[in-house]
Amino acid sequence: MATxxxxxxxxxxxxxxxxxPLFPNDVPTAPLLRLSLAKLINRDHDEINRFVRACEDLGxxxxxxxxxxxxxxxxxxxxxxxxxxxxxxxVDEKKKYDFMHKNSYFGYKxxxxxxxxxxxxxxxxxxxxxxxxxxxxxxxxxxxPEVLSSRRSLxxxxxxSAHGIVTLVLTLLNDHLRxxxxxLQDMHRLExxxxxxxxxxxxxxxxxxxxxxxxxxxxxxxxxxxxxxxLGGLQVLPPGREAQWCYVKPLPNHAIINLGDAxxxxxxxxxxxxxxxxxxxxxxxxxYTRYSLVYFNRPxxxxxxxxxxxxxxxxxxxxxxxxxxxNSKDWIIRRALGHRHAIRGDKAFDFDxxxxxxxxxxxxxx
Numbered sequence: 001m002a003t004x005x006x007x008x009x010x011x012x013x014x015x016x017x018x019x020x021p022l023f024p025n026d027v028p029t030a031p032l033l034r035l036s037l038a039k040l041i042n043r044d045h046d047e048i049n050r051f052v053r054a055c056e057d058l059g060x061x062x063x064x065x066x067x068x069x070x071x072x073x074x075x076x077x078x079x080x081x082x083x084x085x086x087x088x089x090x091v092d093e094k095k096k097y098d099f100m101h102k103n104s105y106f107g108y109k110x111x112x113x114x115x116x117x118x119x120x121x122x123x124x125x126x127x128x129x130x131x132x133x134x135x136x137x138x139x140x141x142x143x144x145p146e147v148l149s150s151r152r153s154l155x156x157x158x159x160x161s162a163h164g165i166v167t168l169v170l171t172l173l174n175d176h177l178r179x180x181x182x183x184l185q186d187m188h189r190l191e192x193x194x195x196x197x198x199x200x201x202x203x204x205x206x207x208x209x210x211x212x213x214x215x216x217x218x219x220x221x222x223x224x225x226x227x228x229x230x231l232g233g234l235q236v237l238p239p240g241r242e243a244q245w246c247y248v249k250p251l252p253n254h255a256i257i258n259l260g261d262a263x264x265x266x267x268x269x270x271x272x273x274x275x276x277x278x279x280x281x282x283x284x285x286x287x288y289t290r291y292s293l294v295y296f297n298r299p300x301x302x303x304x305x306x307x308x309x310x311x312x313x314x315x316x317x318x319x320x321x322x323x324x325x326x327n328s329k330d331w332i333i334r335r336a337l338g339h340r341h342a343i344r345g346d347k348a349f350d351f352d353x354x355x356x357x358x359x360x361x362x363x364x365x366x
Contacts, residue, residue: 022284030235131197159198177313221296229290339354
């Protein structure tokens with residue numbers, strides 16, 4: 001079983017966003033609930049009810065890590081510094097670690113490598129994915145630049161703490177759904193082979209006269225995402241016919257948690273994987289380079305992404321509905337590499353064939 005967060009494990013100073021302009025107060029912001037890690041650990045009844053509502057209504061929430069999550073915050077602060085050093089490397093050096101031609105989404109993705117919308121626009125960020133299995137010695141190591149290979153112990157610590165958050169989320173959802181004990185947790189073991197990863201992201205300021213989407217609208221590919229931002233730019237599309245894109249304001253000492261496609265598939269849409277995108281930060285923040293740090297949790301490689309039939313709370317399939325037979329590993333590869341025009345060519349522009357669970361997640365909007 002994966003390690004769960006314990007209140008005694010952490011001590012670190014309060015997080016601050018230094019040398020950055022304030023997030024403006026005149027832009028629409030998403031109605032994310034602010035939940036307390038300490039209260040969830042202590043199984044506070046009201047906090048768990050709010051947690052369930054967040055997972056079913058929007059699929060996004062803030063998680064206040066103050067206290068029991070201080071160690072994770074401290075690791076995240078250090079990894080933001082590592083990310084800046086990583087992306088300062090020459091482009092030719094970073095390209096040595098682009099492994100897409102090996103059918104892998106680990107390693108480096110360069111600026112403009114993905115198609116982001118149906119108009120054929122390309123992304124405006126670069127990122128680097130670090131494999132959980134590599135960091136924990138569960139697979140052969142991937143080649144990596146020295147700035148990363150020298151910080152393996154830090155990334156191991158971050159992965160273990162972030163996965164503890166994931167395990168808590170899965171445990172609470174498993175209890176809420178009245179699934180057999182350990183059902184969700186046993187599909188997401190820390191020691192299991194999976195596509196879990198740390199992602200470092202850099203998005204430079206965009207031209208004032210040509211601001212476009214840096215990362216196109218999508219649902220996350222896996223189960224639970226643990227995200228750290230210091231600048232705005234992330235937007236979600238709340239439920240409702242007249243919904244408009246809203247910014248998610250970064251909060252010190254908080255992670256942004258959201259659910260992914262797998263949780264929608266396991267629960268036939270009861271849990272939501274909300275559509276989101278990344279645009280230029282609002283206000284004065286648009287003039288600054290935006291760095292992000294993410295832990296993406298996915299089901300283990302051989303887990304089939306299908307409705308779980310061991311809970312009476314999970315809605316049945318529609319009449320004559322047939323679920324796709326696909327395991328987690330193949331699903332992640334298809335979605336992660338599907339819009340890489342260098343290897344997919346014209347197929348990278350075919351959004352319908354590479355969609356996630358947008359339609360099932362959206363059906364409650366209508």
